[in-house]
Each structure stands twice: as C-alpha cells, then as structure tokens.
Amino acid sequence: MSDRVLLSQAHVTELEEEYVLRALRSGWVAPLGPEVDAFEAEVAARVGDGGEMGALALASGTAALHLALEGMGARPGRCVVLPSMTFAASANAVAYTGAEPVFVDSGDDANVSPALLVEAVDTLLDEGVDIAAVMTVDLFGRACDYAAIAPALAERGIPLLEDAAEALGATTAGGAAGSFGRAAALSFNGNKIMTTSGGGMLLSSDPELLARARYLSTQARRPVPWYEHTEIGYNYRLSNILAALGRAQLVRLDDMIARRRAIRAYYADLVDGFDGVRILGRAPGGPDGATGDEGDNCWLTCLVIDGPGCTTDGLGPDGLGPDALIARFGEAGIEARHLWKPMHLQPVFADSRAFLDGTSERLFGSGITLPSGSALTDAEVERVGGVLQSALSASRERRAQP
Template sequence: MNRTVHLSPPDVGPLEESYLLAALRSGWVAPVGPDLEAFEREVAARVGTRGAVAVSSGTAALHLALLGVGVGPGQSVLVPTLTFVATANAVRYTGARPIFVDCDPRTGNVDVALVAELLGRLRAEGERVGAVVPVDMFGSCVDYTALLPLCAAAGVPVVEDAAEALGATHRGRPAGSFGAVGALSFNGNKIITTSGGGMLVSDDTALLARARYLATQAREPVPHYEHREIGYNYRLSNLLAALGRAQLVRLDSMIGRRRALRDRYAKLFAPAPGVRLLGEDDAAANCWLTSIVVDPGRAGWRAAELGTHLAERGIETRPVWKPMHLQPVFAGARSLLTGAAERLFADGLTLPSGSALDDRQVGAVLAAIDEFLTARTGAAPA
C-alpha cells in the first residue's frame, strides 16, 4: 500500500461518482454534451465573466487565449520567470518570444514595477509586445490594481494565467476575471480537477467563439468536414466536465480545508526564526499550495534539509518553481531579473496542502516538521 503523503492529491468522492455515472448513463460520452455546456456556464458564473470555453488542459487554454488577443510571430510576451513551464511554452506555440520578469519576493508573483520598467524599455526599442501574462502564484492573485492600468496605458492586453487560483480574489474580484481573458487549469493536483482539463474565461464573447472554433479542429459549420484554418483537438469531454461540475459544487469547502491547513503551518513555524510563509499576508488566496521560505543564516538550516527529513518519512515536498530563465530550453531568452526568483527557488519549500489529506496525514506531517524544528533548535516540541 502506498502511504506517501502527497502535495495535493485529487479530492473526489461520492458526489463526483454520482455526476460521472449520470453523465455515462445519459449516453453523452463524446466530447460534447449537456455537462460540458453546463460546466462552462457554472465556471463563468463563479468567475464573473460573460462566458467560458472548456478545453483539454490549462496549457491549451493559455495557447488559445494568446491567439485570441493576437499574439504571433515577431512579437514578445512578458512572462514571470517564476512559473510552471506551460506559461512560457504557450507563448512559443504562437511563434512569439517570452521575455522573463522577476518576482516580488514577498508573494512570488510578478514584480509589477519591473513590468512597467520593461514595457518602457521595449517601447523605446520599437519592440512589438503582444501581451503580458501574469501568473497567480500558488493561488494568490497578482496586484492587478497596479498592473492593469500600466498595461492599458501601454496598449498591451493582459492574459491572466489563473491556472492555480480558481476561488481566489483580489479586492473582491475573482481570479480569472482580469484582463482580456483568463486561463484556468483542472489538472489532477489543482484546486478542483477534471483529471485533465482547463478553461478560458472572458467577457469577450467573440474571443471565446473564436477559441471554441479553433479548439474543435477549426471545423466549418457545414454538413461535411471542411476546414479553412489549422485548428486543434482541444475540447474537454462531457464526462470530464461532469466530474468538474461536482468538484465546483465542493470548491468552497475544499478551499476552506486548505486555508485551515495553511493556518496550522503558520502557527507551527511562527516561533521558528528565519521562516515565513510565501504570500502569508493574502487572506483572499485559495491556498492551493503552501510554501515556506527559509533564511538559512537566521534559521540555522536549509529548506532542502527539511525536505529530506520529510521524504524519509514518506511525505512529499518540492522546491518552489525553478525560474524559467534557468531552464535549459529557454537559455538565452531575454530577462529582467533582481535575483528574487532564484532566491525563492533556493530557499523555498512547498508542503502538502491538499484538501483530501485526512487528519492522520495532516498530523503526521505536522509531527514530522515539529520533530525537525525541535532537533534544530533544541526547544520543547509544540
């Protein structure tokens, strides 16, 4: 039996089973059907946009979103260097070039002041900037109050990578609703899952219609198969949409469990010198993943040492994202850096955060961390 405590395992149960069985028994097994249409409506209502298009992955959503705002060859797109590779890969799919921007060390989100500086430089150089793609890191929204006006002033559309942030808000506005279009992910470890899947969300109904057309192999609306453009096989299946609908019903309770676990981590590490939670001041985050940042000079230990200690006890952790400018595939790409992302990669550790973790698993994780801290500080166990 596998007893590993994973970072964010899928949280599924009887409700998801009932939705899937109902979809299966309805006969709508093909990539379209009533659950797919309902899932799009329900997610759009949750995010607060006029519409949505469900697709096979968050990466597909990003690709279509970039195409929707006109990104293509000969353009540059500003992307956080601290992100999962899909954000940058989607830019390359369009033929554009990613330019990487460093992060705010407090939150891990893109440094808005650096975005402003870089947009000014690129304008002076005559560079064609197709979009800015902020990423809501680990479920905490970017400072859109600052970012959106400067992008609007530069005439550059914003494509929000909200893959990690469904259910989070910024000043009361839901993640995914900022900019021209947003992209969500329903991968197996995300806040809700459809096994694999994603969604575009936007108020621009023409952009969404274009995305739906491209996602269905760009098939023309005629009785036979006719194609005037290159399209993609990107649509989500009706069965997976049924799973997503059940997950969406439970979204708030799952966020609540993740927030409660984050609070327990915060209390456990509070007495430890040189340790903080990444984005700890954001009460509106969905707490998809909780990461700590360790100052080894103050703490007397490194994040990787705690990771090793937990791995020996069957507890999964991982570093914060390796910055894109350090990835071999993007060697030589232009970047504007402060060193913040590299420090987070060196000193950060992501801890088990899933809503499916039971009390026994949570207790084991907290006890193992307490054991480690006690051994390093000599203090009495918490």
Template sequence: MSDQCCGDPTVPARRIHLSPPDVGPAEEALVVAAMRSGWVAPAGPDLDAFEREVASRVGCGHGLGVSSGTAALHLALLTVGAGPGTVVVVPTLTFVATANAVTYTGAEPVFVDCEPTTGNLDVDLLPDLFDNLRRRGRRVAAVVAVDINGACADYHRLLPVCAAAGVPVVEDSAQALGSTYEGRPAGSFGRLGVFSFNGNKIMTTSSGGMLVSDDPTLVSRARRLSTQAREPVAHYEHREVGYNYRLSNVLAALGRAQLRRLDGMIERRRALRERYAKLFASVPGARILGDGDAGSNCWLTSLVVDPATAGWRADDLGEHLAAHDIETRPIYKPMHRQPTHRGRQAVVTGAADRLFATGLSLPSGSTLVGADADRVFRITAGFLERHR
C-alpha cells in the same frame, strides 16, 4: 525509515502527497450519469453546464472548457494576437507551461522577475521593459500574470500599467480558482482568464482547463480554434489550422461535482495554511510565501527559509519529510534558468532565484486531514525541535 500508522509497527504509513485529487461519491454519481446519458464524446449538456457554472462563479460572461490549462492559455494568447514577430511578457517564476504556450504561438517570451514576498510578477519592472521593447520596434502582444499558489497578482497596479502601454493582460489563474483580489474573483481581471483542472489543482476534471472572458468575440474565436477550426458546412472544411482541445462531457461532469464542493476544499486548505503559519511563526528565518493574503485559495503552502538565520535549509526539511514518505517540492525553478528557455531576454532582480534556492512547497491538499495531517505536523515539529 517511515513513520508507522496508528502506532502499529507492522503497518507502514501511507505516502502523503503534495496535493492529490479530492474526489468521492458526488463525482462518481455525476460521471456515471454522464456516461449513461450517452454523451461520452467531447460535447454534451454537462460540458455546456460546466462552462456556464465556472463562468458564473468567476463573474465572467463566457467560458470554454478545454483539454488542459495549457490549451486554454494557448488559445487565449492566440485570440489577443500573439504570434510570430511579437513578444509576450511572462513571469520567470511559474510552471513551464506558461512559457511554452507562448512559444506555441510563435511569439517570444520575455521573462520578468517576481516580488520576493508573494512570488507574483514584479509590476515595477514593467514600465522600463515596455519602453525598451518599444524602442527596439518589438510589439508586446500580452502580459501573462500568474496567480502563484492561488494568491492573485497585484492587479490594482498591474492593469493601469498595461493599459497605459496598450498591452492586454491574460490571467493565468491555473492555481487560483476560488481566490479573490480586493473582493473580485481570480480569472476575471484580464482580457481572458485561464484555469487548470489538472489532478493536483484546487479542483480537478482529471485533466482539463477552461478559458473565461467577458468578450464573446474572443471566446467564440477560441471555441472555433479548439475544434480544428472546422467551417460551418456539411463536409469537413478548414481554412486555418485549429486544435483538438475540447474537454469531454464526461470529464465536465466530474468538474461540476468538484465545483459544488469547491468552497469546502478551499476551507480545508486554508486550515492547513493557518496551521503551518502557526507552526513556523516562532522559527527564526522561516516564513510562509504570501502569508496574510486573505483572498488566496491556499492551493499550495510554500515555506521560505533563510539558512543563515534558521540554521537549516529548506531542502533539509524536504529530505527529512521524504524519509517519512511525505512529498514536498521546491518552489519553481525560474524560466530564465530552464535549459529550454535559457538565453531569452529576462529582466531579473534575483528574487525568483532566491525563492527557488530557499523555498519548499509543503503538503497542502484538501484530503490532508485527521491522523495524516497530524503526522505531517508531528514530523515537521520534530525536525524543528532538533534544529532549534
């Protein structure tokens, strides 16, 4: 049974999505201008400008706009040397694209568990893992750090551990554009950083992504690979396998408009996070994942529930909201539990398994305002009252 809109029983309430795109007249104007300019192919002045603007926002010297965050991650891993015979350390609590990009290079992903309070990579597990891999003669091409829900990994501890082992860090900031860690922008900590502009991200280009770095050699290498590795001659000459990964100029125009609105979109997501935190503050056994991280862009707000204390499960709330046409999603199923990656080496403590079993991501989009936001919180509060 759906909640009704504006009190009129004849008008069904519209579906509320987890994190829908937030676009409007500003995006339309720049996209139309890009189309009218004639630069419709995957090159042009808006793409060049978008790369500069994102790199500047992140505090990196160079940017490369590509077709997806996955493509950006694939290129980043290739440029740091991931390939057959190497391993790449990946958090087990992540979206599957992080692990899949490793396999695209021919490298083997090795999964590491997360911190239970943030969901980010557990740095304490790395030193013994590095020693174990070294004793077995395995070369670690990279560690991929994922900034879960927009909250940065613990780079203060992670970077020295990786530097001591001679292992580069690739920062998967697909969810974290606009976030900071100790005052420094997400995406600027690794040898390369990666962003996603998928439709559900903090800002979107419909589909798309970007690679950023201060190393011009790495970005130049990735740029070449992203355009089928064509040699600089008049005819088509290719001496290695490349990829068709460039972002189109039209989508880059959409991204430029989104980037100008980014701070406002982040503020609305933070306001939702604060409202959720207040709602659940007095609920025994319930907590917000990563709550208290002032630098997070609050891309998603995820609830973690201890059913023994709360008397209800996270998926009970999810089912209740679904009955009112409100979308939620479990926290990521760990990579070491995924059929496609089952059997790979993993260092686990059970933290990611527990978050998957007890977590629920709540509607968090920057379009969730006014009556729609009130509806989500009213229905959630009603569920809590019945389970008090």
C-alpha cells in the same frame, strides 16, 4: 510505514460518482454535450460574478493559454512578457505561437513584481519591440496585484492574459482570480484545487476572442455540411464525462478551499516563533484577525527559509534548507517539492530575455511546498507537522550551541 502523504491529491466523494454516473447513463460519452455546456456556464458565473463573462471548457489549462495568446495576436516577430517564476506550461504556450517570451522577476510573495513588470514593458516599448500581451500568473493560489498591474497595462494599450491555473476561488481587490484582463486560463489538472482529471477553461468577456478559440479548439472545422478546413486547428475540447466531474467539484469548491486554509493555518502556527522561517505570501495577523491570505485559495502552502545564511543554493540556518527538508520528509513517506524553478534558469529558455533582480532565484533556493490537499486527514497533517517541527527545532538547537 503508512501510505505516502501526497502534496495535493484529488479530493473525490460520492457526489462526483453521482455526477459522472449520470453523464455516462445519458449517452453523452463523446466530447462535448450538456455537462460541458452547464460546466462552462457555472464557472463563468462563479468567476464573472453575474457579468458578461463567457467560458470555453478545454482539455488543459495550457490549451486555454495557447488559444488566448493566438487570439491576442501572439506570433513570430512579437513578444509576450510573463513571470520567470511559473510552471513551464505558461512559457510553453508562448513558444507554441512562435512569439518570444520575455521573463520578469518576482515580488516577495513569488508573484510577478508590478514595478519590474512595468519597467520591462516600458523598456521594450522604448526599444520598439512589438508586445502582443502580458501574461500574469497567480502562483500557489494567490492573485497578483492587479490594482497596480491592470491600470498600467491599460494605459499602455497592452492586453493582459491572466494565468489563473492555480487560483480558482481566490480573490483580490477588484474581483476574483480569472476575471482580470482580456482573457484568463484555469486548470483542472489532477492536483489543482478542483479537478476534471485533466482539463482547463478559457474565460473572457470578449465574444470575438472566445468564438475564435472555440472554432480553433474543434480542429478549425468550417460550418459546412462536410469536413472542410482552411486553417490548422486543435483537438482541445473537454469531454462531457469530465465536465460532469468538474461540476460536482465546483459544488464542493468552497469547502475544499476552507480545508486548505485550515491546513495552512496549522502550518503557520507551527512555524511561528522560528526565526528566518515563513509561509510564502502570508502577512502577520493583525488586530482584526486578518492573516494576509484570506483571499488566497491556499492551493499549496509554501515554506520559505530566508534566515541567516540563506543563499540561492538552498542553504538556510545551519544548513537547513529545501534539499535537507525534502529529504527528511521523503524518509518519512511525505511528498514535498521545491518551488517552481524560474524560467530564466531553465535550459530550454536560456537564450530568452529577462528582467531580473534576483528575487525568484532566491525564493527557488529557499522554498518548498508542503502537503496541502483538502483530502488530507488530520492525522496526515499532524504527521507532516511533526517532521517539520522536529527539523526546525533541531536547527534552532544547533544555533543555540556555543
């Protein structure tokens, strides 16, 4: 058996080695330094498209969410509205502040349903619930429908926090992922579209929010000649060496996105013609060649089996579903995973309020993530495709039998 094919492995080249070695030789080995300053400026310029956006490099995307929520006034007695289908870090950051999470179901692309989100906000406001913020999550590299969400929240005076941890490099009508709302968070974890090993960034055009976050992220140290603290702070800043790695990755970001898009196109061509199987969030190609995912960064390509017999327990046509496919991939030395388990189904958030229509639970029961990393070789991608095509063909043959 050859080496295991991973879902989204970090893609590192000699350019990253060059940048990290330069940082090491500079003597700036401790946290902060010139690489951090440059990394912040470069990411802010990329996402903000030359605007007044500022950036704060941090130890994780979770830290960015936590500090943004603190700056928006999340605290006990208030709530934060956010999608149910997301990674736990989104909801955990709310819990760190003491605010109550309120979960909202998905649209068919797995991102939060704009209509249900607005309904949830209006219901809470009518009940007199104090909403600190709404957090959106750009899942699997696809930006939410901000043309519908942002104006509705602005009309109601509710701050928007964009969790763009999975979506750096993605775009949608009106701007780049990470540019919406009062603040946004990025993640540079080892499996993301680009990495600093671990790390994240807070983005905002609000200088007061950024200044407050910067202060808290360095242990809330007061600007006096000795160590003095009047508040509890956090050790949340990014190291200079890891920022150097991030700068090199940012240089290569567009190429890495292009590779992931090519991998998604391969999978899409492979499943085309199999009834009840689709690529999550990908619209059929139109006469102009558009596929519906040109704005996505294609961080992870997700397969949804929602044909005849598909139910929330993961059964697809003739028993083909996430569990069976993941097991088959595993036997072939290929990593595949379920979609995010919705937060309203997580035991730790079982008592939290939720506005649901069943969509996220259905997607969880019918979807898997496929190996999507830009470091994958053609041979590895074809190996994944061979296992997938074999499984789908066998299912189709079973359905054709009398």
